[in-house]
Amino acid sequence: MDRFDQLPDSLILLIFNSLSDVKALIRCRCVSKRFNSLVPQTESLLLRIDRVISSESDSDSPLLTLLKSFLNLIFPKASSAQLPSRSHTYPAQILSRFQRIRELHLELPAGDLYLEKGTVVKWRAEFGETLKTCVIFGFRLGNTGNNGNNVNHEAEFAGGLKTRVMWTISSLIAASVRHFLLREVVTEHEGLEKLVLTDREGEGEVVVEKQGLKEWREARGSHVREEEEKEEERGRTVVPSARMRMRHEPRLGATLVVVRAVKDGAQIGREADVEDADLAFKAFGSGVYGDAVRELLKVRSYLLEMNSF
Known part of the structure; x- marks a missing residue:
């Protein structure tokens, strides 16, 4: 010995x-x-997925199919060749070898969003049974807002609204697809207390905390067969009706969007600003992104409402 x-x-x-x-x-x-x-x-695991393979076919993932449809509506000239051909697999089989998982971090090989050159979008979404909150930060490299001169903020905001809404919806779809991919892991590992799914490029993060995991398990246990079949056909979790508070700073060329599900409530006035700040700093509170978020929280916000999809 x-x-x-x-x-x-x-x-x-x-x-x-x-x-x-x-x-x-x-x-x-x-x-x-x-x-x-x-x-x-x-009890604490990190699963890095080197490449993503479909167990059934090499067809597009649900996310790419949805993004293609969405992009064709907004940008008719966008071709399918501009979108990466990639499909997803499930980590449940690998993780079935572990019996007492409490904290799990999964890492995908790449992000999901289709973005034009020079555009950066990052997001962080918190889930339970479905989406609770999502913070989205986007900017265009080299955009200085008319070289820093005074501009009409409302006119500039409206001019790029379509693009910013696209960033937001694309991020929400990416988050709902990732959430859907985790359902088997949540069902099979009842001791799980925290679940995080990121990608190697640092584009987006899905987080499900202990209470959210409990809600998700209870909801899955009460689902009827018809509802489960609809989930499978859709290939993602439904994004609930939500309120989006959007801020844009032309000088930085940056946008901050804080999305909250309507059922979780949404404050107004000073309380809304405090909630936005808490969520934004939780998502992007350090480094250069933290500095940008501080500036964005100072500018006027615009409230948009979105139906479930």
């Missing part, structure tokens, strides 16, 4: 939880019988 064998199981599990990477942990199972029995008890 070597000295490593004298370590208690709890300490080894602490090491495995710090390691967290699923691929590395699966390799650890080959080290010894003891490791093989302990690895499935790891």
Whole structure:
């Protein structure tokens, strides 16, 4: 018996939880019988998906199909060749080897949005059974708002409204598709307390906390067969009716959108500003994005309403 064998199981599990990477942990199972029995008890996991393969066909993912339809309505000249051909798979089979997952972080190989060159859009969405909130930050590189001169903010805002609405809807569709992909994991791992799905490009993040996971499980347990079939056909979670508070700063060429589901309520006046600030800093509170968010929160906001889709 070597000295490593004298370590208690709890300490080894602490090491495995710090390691967290699923691929590395699966390799650890080959080290010894003891490791093989302990690895499935790891509670904190990171699953990096190197490439995304459809288990049924090589057809477009639900997100790409929806985006193509949406883009054809707004930009008739946009061709399907401009959209990446990619489809999604489910991580449930890999994670079925682990028995006690409490915190799970999944990372996709790339983002989902189709954007013109020089445009950057980032988003963070919180879910339960369906969308609760989503914060979207977008800007165009090199856009300085008429070289920093005074402009009519309302005219400038209205002029680019179609593009900003497109950014918002595209982000919400991407978030709802990612949320849908997680449903089997949530069902099979009842001890899960936090679930995060990101992509390697840092484009978007879906977060489901403990209370949201509880709501989601209860809702799935009460779904009738017809509702489940509609979800499968749609390929994503329904985005509920929501209120969007949009801010745009021409000097920065940047836009901040805070989306809240209507059923979760939406404040007005000073209370709305405080809620927006809390959500925005939670999503983009550090670094250069944090500085931009601070500036955007100072400008006038515009309230838009959106039906469920």
